[in-house]
Amino acid sequence: MAGGFLWMALPLFAQRAAQQSTSPFTQQELSGPWVCRRASAVGGADSAGAALSRPGTALKGWTPAVVPGTVLTTQLNAGQIPDPFYGMNNERIPDIYTVGNDYYTYWFVRDFAHARPQHGGHIWLQFRGVNYGFDVFLNGHRLTEKTHYGMFLRAAFDITKWLAADGHNRLAVIVYPPDPPGNANGGQGGDGTIARNVTHQYVAGWDWIQPIRDRNTGIWDKVLLKETGPVRIDHPHIVTRVPGTREALGPQAPAYLEVTADLVNASGVSQSGLLSYTLEGKTVSTLVRLGAHDTQTVRLPVDTLRHPRLWWPNGYGAQPLYAIQLRFRAGGAGATPAGSVTPAAGGRAGAVLARGSVSDEAPLTFGVRELTAPWNAHTRSREIRVNGRRVFIKGGNWIVSDAMLRLSKARYDAEVRFHRDMRLNLIRVWGGALTERPEFYDACDRYGLLVMQDFWGSGDCDGRWPDPKKLEDQATRKRYPDDHDLYIRSAADQIRMLRNHPSLAFWCGGNEITPPDDILHALQDSLLPSLDGTRWFTPYSNDSTMSYNTLGGNGDGPYGIQPLETFWEHRTFPFNSEVGSVGLGDMESLERFLPAANRVVPLAGREQDSVWDYHKYIPYGHYPDAYGPATDLAGFTRIAQLLNYDQYRGLIEGFAAHAWDWYTGVIIWKTQNPWTAMRGQMYDYYLDPNACLYGLHQAGETVHAAFNPVEEKLCLTNSGDRRTVRLWAKAYSMEGQETPLLEQKVDMEVDTTLVEADLREAVDRLRAGKGIFLLVGADGVGGAKNAAGGTKGAADAEAPLSRNLYWLPDSTGHYTGLQQLQAAKVDVRIRVTSEGKAEVVLHNPGRIPAFFIRLSVTDNRGHRLLPSFYSDNYISLMPGETGKVKLEFPVSKNGLRNLCLDGWNVKKCYFRGL
Known part of the structure; x- marks a missing residue:
């Protein structure tokens, strides 16, 4: 039986021998050992399929294949191409538009052992994702009556009668690339024609990625037997x-x-x-x-x-x-x-x-939950309610876990966990990429990340704007893809695949554009009401039904590095689906993909290095200059982390300060990169976090004390229950002298923002010469209160709820004090709590502030172990302060792990034996 996929993915079980019985209803994943070869060397489906799928047919000269994977992942694994994510290696790989589709049309073959079932049983062969078309043969028999097309349309076949009597079987699958593959001419989605297929669009290149040369042709998701x-x-x-x-x-x-x-x-x-x-x-x-x-x-x-x-x-x-x-x-x-x-x-x-x-x-x-999306008449935007409780959306835009579709449960878990650690509550899966895999949603279910799932399309390819880089005119592109019926069947299939996940919050028709009218009506009026019926659908990512634009202009954004005041005083869409900034990694991150000759300081006004340009660097402009000259790349990336932290802390603080007045939600563009891009990311492709992540972590506290840089007032936000807090503020000179500024009790209602004391006079006076450290916070006074006013939870009196440190420049806008900051020492105590877990206690015993300390778990050569998770990082301790950080890290092969501590004015050192 061919056609749409038949059921949800189930737990796996080990491959069994030919005549071995096993429990029914379980699934067997047909991953390795597959082999593959270019179809032009052995023949096409009609000429070679039957022979190739017969057990015993010789397969000389075939290459071990990566399944799930793509042609490029196989070639990379076999050493046939260089790593396309390093330097400009991608330019050394033939592009499908130049060499033709035949170059990336491949046969994939696998032998497997499975006996025919007894007593009327059935064996089903399932393909959870192939890009783009395929024909499949088993033991000399063709299973596809006609070629199966569609990256997002699963397929299943009843193979019971074709299984070999002796249990020794061979599967042969020929995979065809998207047609047309699109010309990667530098446009968003290249010349746009990749969107004529029901596939992902970024593979022809975007402003954050270079083209994927095979357009991710291959058996990219699991092959299963049930x-x-x-x-x-x-x-x-x-x-x-x-x-x-x-x-x-x-x-x-x-x-x-x-x-x-x-x-x-x-x-x-x-x-x-x-x-x-x-x-x-x-x-x-x-x-x-x-x-x-x-x-x-x-x-x-x-x-x-x-x-x-x-x-x-x-x-x-x-x-x-x-x-x-x-x-x-x-x-x-x-x-x-x-x-x-x-x-x-x-x-x-x-x-x-x-x-x-x-x-x-x-x-x-x-998960047991009910989600609604009523219209907020005050903000003129949707608000998300979960179990009747309104949720201020703090989200991140997500492209895909890996641009070459090397997807795994472990990587999904790490990336979604990072989003949890940023204290975000939503991930938007952007329409130029995928419907994500169930394993991604499993991770979102575990970590509490709501998901806005776009369907496949973007205004860049699909005709929202005239574009000279596009092959076809705007009206033609608005009718993409070519096969509307395939799109609708694929959408129905993916809805069925994902609809049981509690994390799935709402559906979106596409990025910045609606799909064609017949597809839109099918989604909105038929498929979603009948197959789901519980989630809100928005026709496109900044549609007026999601967020009414009363301000004129684009409404979303801004993009790129901003004065911090922008996030507090510039009003945007009330539910902003895209707003973002910079996100460069530190020196160790850049060393992983930048050749030594290209590790240069990207000075403002100077022509950009070719590799930096190739990896889509967003300049920091003149903002680093306020911290003094960077003489080398390590110094520049150290300053970049200060800016990263400030930018994303300020972004969330500014939006959250206007929650339920200006805004009901904000989604950052973007929080991750699926390749080695040099922009918009809280952690790099190798899963190494930078300071952006911890700036978001700081700003996302349930009760959060913030400094409004426009009015120079304290702002206190509460996204939790009613409570009474003690709000306080202190200033520290660069020499560590403390000046108390404020201490008072404040009663906080649910979902409220309070603007408290004006600090302008004191702050301006203290910061004038060298700048200051401004430390603000809030401590609990008794427990949180429920709706009836009763105390609930175990909050202790004077429990710390928020601690937030700012470094403010001098009166000229320069950080002269930081440039002259004396060295500080930090006492470190480490307690290993279990294998791969530890607690670190940091204490500043001196009189000088210990500023911006980065913790890293490393192997015995000093290389970071990734992914590692830190309850906090880029930590600053004022004189006499103590902080605790919990660590979780992978076990290195030789079992030797160290803790590296490195700060702005704290000498880099290692502590052995984690």
Whole structure:
């Protein structure tokens, strides 16, 4: 059976020997060992497919292949091309537009062991993602009646009758690139024609990436086998209802679960049985009768969860997850234990399942939450509510985990965890890239990151603007892609794949443009209401239904480095889907991909280095000059981290200070790079964080004390519950002399912003000569209060809630004091808490501030171990202060790990034996 994919991805199990039995309903991933070869060397589908797929056909001269992966990932793994992410190596790789599609049309072949199932069982071969078209053969038989197209349309085939009697099988897949592949002529998406396909668009190049030479042709996602009985469970769907307005803590009123699934009878005889699941000791079931080759959508009775554990976005509560197992059992409640199979009567294909036997199971993981997006009449934008509680959106734009689609559960986990550590609560998956994989959403479920998922398109390619770099006119491009039916079928398939994730918050028709009218209507009026029905849909990323632009102009932005005052006084879209700044990594980050000859200081006004330009560097302009001249690249990147921290802390502080007045949300453009770009990132391609991440971490405190640089007043924001806090401020000279400025009690309501004391006179006087350190904060006074005014939680009196350090320039705008700052020493105590985890206590015993200390876990050669996670970083300690940092890090191969400490005025040193 060919066509749209048939069910959600399930847990994997190890490959079995040819005649070995195994538990049913599990999946086997067909990853390595695949081999591949260019199709022009062995023949196309019609001439070579049958022969290549016969076990025993010689495969001399074939290359070990990376599956999941692409042609380029295979070539890189085999040493056939240089690393395209290093220097200008990408220029040494043939581009598909120049060499033609045949150059990247490849056969992929894999032998696997699997016996034919007994007693009417079925084996299903699943492709979770191929770019762009493919034909597939098994044991000399063609499975695709016609070529399967579409990067985002899964496919499944019943291969039961084609499996070899001896269990030794061969699979051969020929993969065709997107056609047309697009001319990578320097435009956004090249000449735009890549968008004629239902595929991702960035592969022809963008203002943050160079073109991917094979356009990511290959079997880019998992290939799986699953065994079932004659009745298969497809497209399980769960909707959770959480009426009313809830709080994260305390007892909960009931929630309600609505579960549906498609049941498919693959046999030629009728089948009957129970579809059921069990949750917290209670079984919910319904009796179903299926005719021969029948498919039914089955709705189970609504279940009441009496004491639900609710799922919340990051910063608003916990993220508990539930797991159930949908099961179809023949004949109603039988005596056969769950998970076992009773052979069908007579053991013949198409036989009726024996009473009590299980035909299929489908696991389903979910979080209990209800999300709505009402219109805020004051801001004139959407506001996001989770379980009735409004959530101020602090998000990041996401491209893709790896531009060459080297996707993995571990990398997804690390990247989403970084977003959690930035104290963001939403990731927008940008429309010029992918519908992300279930493993990405799994990570968002765990870490509480809501997701805005764009469908595939961007105004750059799809005709929002006239563009001289585009091959076709604006009207033609507005009708992209060529095959609207393929797009609609692909969208339906991806909705089914992702809709059960609690992190999925809303859908978006595309980046800065709507899809063609018929596609838009299909999404908005048909697919989403019928297949999902619980999430808000916006036609495009800055549509007026999302955020009404009352200000004229673009409304989104600004982009690039800004005076900090901009984020406080320049009003933008009330729900801003793109606003961003710089994001250069430090010296060690740049050394990973910059050749030695190109490690130069990018001085303002000087012609930019060719490799810096190739990697899309966004200049810092004259902003570094205020910190004094940088004589080498290490010094420049050290200054860049100060600017990074300030830029993103100021961005979130400015938007959050106007929450629910000017804004309901902001999404940073952008928080990560899937290759070695030199712009807009909180961590680099190698998963090494820079100061941007910790500036966001600082600004994202639930209760946050901030300094408004425009009015020079203290600003106190609270995105949590009602509470009373002690607000305070201190100034420190560059010699460490403390001057108290403010201390007072403040009552904070839920979701409020208070502007408190005016510090202008004192701050301007103290900073005039050399600049100062301004330390502001808030401590708890008693616990947080619930809606009725009662205390809840375990907050202690005087518990620290916010501590926020600014470094302010002198009266001329220069950081003369930082340039002259004396050396400081820091006492360090390390306690290893478990394998790969430690706590570090830092103490400043002297009179000089210890400024901007970076902690790094390294191997024995001094290279950072990545990814490592820090509860805080780029830390500053005033005289007598102590700070604690929790570390989590990978285990190095030789087991030797060290802690590196390096600061603005703290000498670099290593502590052995983590």
